[in-house]
Each structure stands twice: as C-alpha cells, then as structure tokens.
Amino acid sequence: MKQDGFRQQQKQHSLFPPILFFTYLGTLLLMSALHTGMIVGMNKAGWNDKVQILLPILYWTLVAVMLTLFTRRQIQKTYEEPMLRLADATRKVAEGDFSVYVPPVHTANKADYLDRMILDFDKMVEELGSIETLKTDFFSDVSHEFKSPLAVISSNAELLQKSGGLSTEQAEAVENIQFATRRLANLIQNMLKLNKLEKQTIRPAPETFDVCAQLCECAVQFEEVWERKNLEFEADLEDSAAVYADPGLLEVVWTNLLSNAVKFTTEGGTVTLRQRTEDGRVLVSVEDTGCGMTPETIRHIYDKFYQGDSSHATQGNGLGLALVKRILELSDGSITVESELGKGSVFTVALPCALQNAPEEHTWIR
Numbered sequence: 001m002k003q004d005g006f007r008q009q010q011k012q013h014s015l016f017p018p019i020l021f022f023t024y025l026g027t028l029l030l031m032s033a034l035h036t037g038m039i040v041g042m043n044k045a046g047w048n049d050k051v052q053i054l055l056p057i058l059y060w061t062l063v064a065v066m067l068t069l070f071t072r073r074q075i076q077k078t079y080e081e082p083m084l085r086l087a088d089a090t091r092k093v094a095e096g097d098f099s100v101y102v103p104p105v106h107t108a109n110k111a112d113y114l115d116r117m118i119l120d121f122d123k124m125v126e127e128l129g130s131i132e133t134l135k136t137d138f139f140s141d142v143s144h145e146f147k148s149p150l151a152v153i154s155s156n157a158e159l160l161q162k163s164g165g166l167s168t169e170q171a172e173a174v175e176n177i178q179f180a181t182r183r184l185a186n187l188i189q190n191m192l193k194l195n196k197l198e199k200q201t202i203r204p205a206p207e208t209f210d211v212c213a214q215l216c217e218c219a220v221q222f223e224e225v226w227e228r229k230n231l232e233f234e235a236d237l238e239d240s241a242a243v244y245a246d247p248g249l250l251e252v253v254w255t256n257l258l259s260n261a262v263k264f265t266t267e268g269g270t271v272t273l274r275q276r277t278e279d280g281r282v283l284v285s286v287e288d289t290g291c292g293m294t295p296e297t298i299r300h301i302y303d304k305f306y307q308g309d310s311s312h313a314t315q316g317n318g319l320g321l322a323l324v325k326r327i328l329e330l331s332d333g334s335i336t337v338e339s340e341l342g343k344g345s346v347f348t349v350a351l352p353c354a355l356q357n358a359p360e361e362h363t364w365i366r
Ligand SMILES: Nc1ncnc2c1ncn2[C@@H]1O[C@H](COP(=O)(O)OP(=O)(O)OP(=O)(O)O)[C@@H](O)[C@H]1O
Pocket: 256, 260, 261, 264, 288, 290, 291, 292, 293, 297, 301, 306, 307, 308, 309, 312, 315, 316, 317, 318, 319, 320, 321, 322, 344, 345
C-alpha cells in the first residue's frame, strides 16, 4: 500500500529537471560576470600582458575543474551508487537469495524513474520469493504424504513375496512393485533432504574427523557393485587427512560421486579415488573411464532432476549432484568437474583442512 502511494507520486520527477537549465545559466552568467570584472580590473591596474592572458586561463581552468567535480558527484550520487546497489542485489537474486531489498533513493515526493525501477525490482523479488516458498513447501508436504502409502505398498509386497506359492509372472510383478517403491522412497528421501538443506532446517554439525577413513568406508560399500560390473577400482589416498565438516553430510557427497562413477562406467572400466592435501585444502577426486559428458550436460548437472544420460534414467532421479553441491556450499567447500564425451569424468571436491576451520578446542588427534 505504502509502495503504491509512492508509485503514484513519482511520475513528475526526472533525473534532469528543467530547473537544471536555470541553475547552469545562473552559474555561467555569474562566472562570466566575474571574468569581465577581472579583465576590467586588470586593465585599470595596468598589469602586464602576460598576466592578463594567463590569469583568465587559470580562472576558467578552475571553473572547469569545479564543474567536472560537481557533475561527477551528482552522477555518482543519483545514478552510479543506486545502480551498483541494484547490480549487487540482482546478483544475489540470481544466486537464489530472495531476501534482498533495495531501498529507494528518494522519498515519495521526490521519486524519479530510478526509484520506480528499484520498487518494481523489490516487488519482483518478493513475488519470486513467495513462489519459491510455495514450491518448496509443496514438495515437502507432498513428499511427507507419500511416505506412509509407500510404506504400506512396500510391506504388503514383502508379505506377498514371503507368503510363497506365487507363479513366476506374479513373483516378477511383486519384484517390480518392490523396485518401484524403493525408487520412489529414495526420491522422497532425497527431496526432503535437499529441501531441508535449502531451507537450512538441517544445519551442518561440523566436527574434526579423518576424511581418508571415511572415503575407505564409503568405497567398500560399492565393492559388490564394481565386482558385478567387473570394474577396476584404484585408490590413492594419504594415511590420514583431517577436515572440519559434518561427517554425515560428507558421506552423502562421496556416496553420490562414487555411485555416479560406477553407474556411468561400462564393464571393464576403471574408477579411481584420489585424495591429497594442497595449500591448506583437502582435495578428493573421483575419476572414471565411463561415458563422459557433453559441455551442455555439464552446464546442467547440478540442476534438480536433471539427467543427461537417458539410458540410466531409471537408476536415479537427478537429485544426487544437486544435493552434493548444496552440501558443499554449506561446508565451505567446492566441486569442479572435467569430462569428455566417451572418455570419462573427474569430479574434484575441495574442503578446508581441519586446523584452519576448527575452533581452538578442535585439534586433530590421531
Ligand atoms: N561420472 C559421471 N559420468 C557421466 N555422467 C555423469 C556422471 N556423473 C553425473 N553425470 C551426469 O549428470 C547427471 C546428474 O547426476 P546426478 O547424480 O544428479 O543424478 P543421477 O545420478 O542421474 O540420479 P541420482 O543421483 O538422483 O540417483 C546424470 O544423470 C548424468 O547425466
């Protein structure tokens, strides 16, 4: 309401009002009068010719400097500073922060077109923020609602399986139901986790721990899969490396990266897990000799529900890397990827070493 009142009053004002002409005219007339007075004075006093030429030049140089400084300050105050504030706010919105608010430059009775632009921007951000909230709340509510019916379907399918006496076709149908419910349960679990991380209802609980030990534990979980797919698994890790982060969340990161490497590598390929410490950061890379990605796929891999390779669409929902990205943002870490179609991919995660990030009492104990 307050903004509407502001909006109605602002049409008359412009950054260059007609009064500007009279201000400039008055200033120039005053300067010229001073110039004339100075010439007359110098003539009367009988000053020498050189001084009579140099003094007006000096005078007009000073006038030009003052006018330039005045104009520069005016442009900075009325145009550059608000535009810079708007540019900063736009960048934050582009990064997904809808809590930004840019205050108008003038009060309602002096508002100009820049104020109108700023107000429209604020309104747009408010609308975007409420759509985002609606979307995440909807996801979260629907996911919760899905949980109990899914549990019922799954337990009943299990009962059927255990009861025995099913024909081959019936057993296959029950197996399909089990597979579909597992996929849906996994999707719901990931959606809820991502939602909580985005709304920051889960906050990382950081502690100092050995990331090398954790990497080994995660890799072992994939032993059965890589043996089944006849994949070569190589590991090149330091004896230990301390990071200060939430171990539960980091486990999600390693599991997702390893599961992608295993999933997108064909039989006989190699998956390599490397870790090293460099310039106060622990670097972990997961490399595979799998199908690789096109630059277009790489651009979207961190988007929710994006799956670049449709042949593996049934083996996931495209939430893994969105989760990984969000977790690393919250853990002061980063992720990069290098990939070539048909040759393979390398995902590299960088995390700060424990001693830099941990509070005083958290020192690394082996
Ligand atoms: N190691 C990889 N090699 C080739 N493509 C990959 C690799 N990792 C990710 N991708 C591409 O990025 C997409 C998104 O990956 P992401 O982990 O988010 O989803 P997903 O693995 O398909 O499903 P989910 O992780 O939910 O099970 C994948 O569908 C695939 O196209």
